[in-house]
Amino acid sequence: MGVELVDLSVPIVTGMPVYPGDPEVAAVPALTAAESGVNVLRLHLGSHTGTHVDAPFHLDDTLPRLDELPLTRFTGPAVVMDARGLPPRTPIGPDLLPGGLGPGVVLLVATGWSAKWGADDYLAHPYPAVETAEAIVAAGVRTVAVDALSVDRTPPPGADDFSLAVHRVLCRAGAVIGENLTGLDRLLDAQDAGCAIEVSLFPIALAGADAAPVRAVARVDDRAVLV
Template sequence: MRIIDLSVPILTGMPVYPGDPEVTVRPALTVALDGVNVLHLALGSQTGTHVDAPRHIDDSLPALDELPLERFAGPAVLVDARDAGARGAIGPEYFTGKVRPGVIVLVETGWSQHWGTVEYLAHPHLTPAAAELLIAAGVRTVGIDALSVDPTPALEIPVHRILCGAQAVIAENLTDLAQVRAAQQTGARIEVSLFPLRIPGGDGAPVRAVARIEDSRIPTETVIDT
């Protein structure tokens, strides 16, 4: 078994969605002056690798602390959408026959390689039809290695509205999904954890996203002649 970190680091000046709060990380207390180290963090709820609760798009929908914990962990299926390209549409054909109820769907666009550059804004995105297929298939957690499941910038966010409207959780700004894809190709069992901070009424929160990989192959027993 091995664990893969799917999270970006939280750093001062890191990329944020246009219009979101900028991030600052600085010492609040230090060992030299105060006897302990404590950091002061200033950041938005949608910072870095994070999850969106349904409350993100509608005050009447559940907040983070009102969702079952099962939304944030479970078996995962990776869908390879790297061929979608810049601002490309990821339609239902990418998911047909590949997803099932209760799984966490990870969409690999390959766009995490552009993290920290202007190209990161030109990421591929899901289509409303793809979001509707996922909900109809019983999926309630969707993650992507891009800034958003909708285009950036966007006057409308139909994919968010479909997924959040069905009380699904969205994880964005994942990274290193290539390792998950490689593990899936070997038949390994993959489980993902996306647990957020416990923020009452929260619209979202940063997460330490990780994938737990278990090799499905059964070791061959060694026979020792005596």
């Protein structure tokens, strides 16, 4: 196979799923080639639209904004945590953390919930427990991304048990958080085969932002087999 690039991003389209309360998404023609000689889209979306990254500033005004973080925080060798098969809204314990974690590593948490994208129960995803987030930070990891709506529990509609405890652990450590990834099953297969995996989560360059959409891409190389 050699090198394969794997797109880990959901497409941005009108009416796509958003976190409850976030701005709805619209991507509609502003100009058309037929009428104006060019095609131009008008976009209405929030900073947490689709596959995106959160800066620590998302949780605290005193913490770094997106453009204050080094670019190295958005790319690196990836290790994938297999947390598939858990019941809805189950905390993911530290016992599932894979080996190989350390500074500079991007931890990808595969819940399998990306298969439910667009369905009502996408909100019922598993999520890392607080002690798991603490173990991730203790290992030196500062980039964590998940194939689900949030790294925290998303409460059912109408429930009042909202918490951002995992966000707080990661953000206070200066970590970048990626959410709404897809395609992590392919990376688990590659990891099991011993392939080297690198991932990039570079955000749109929004000045002073709390978050921004990304084109998340993994580079899988079976010529650089890990031992």
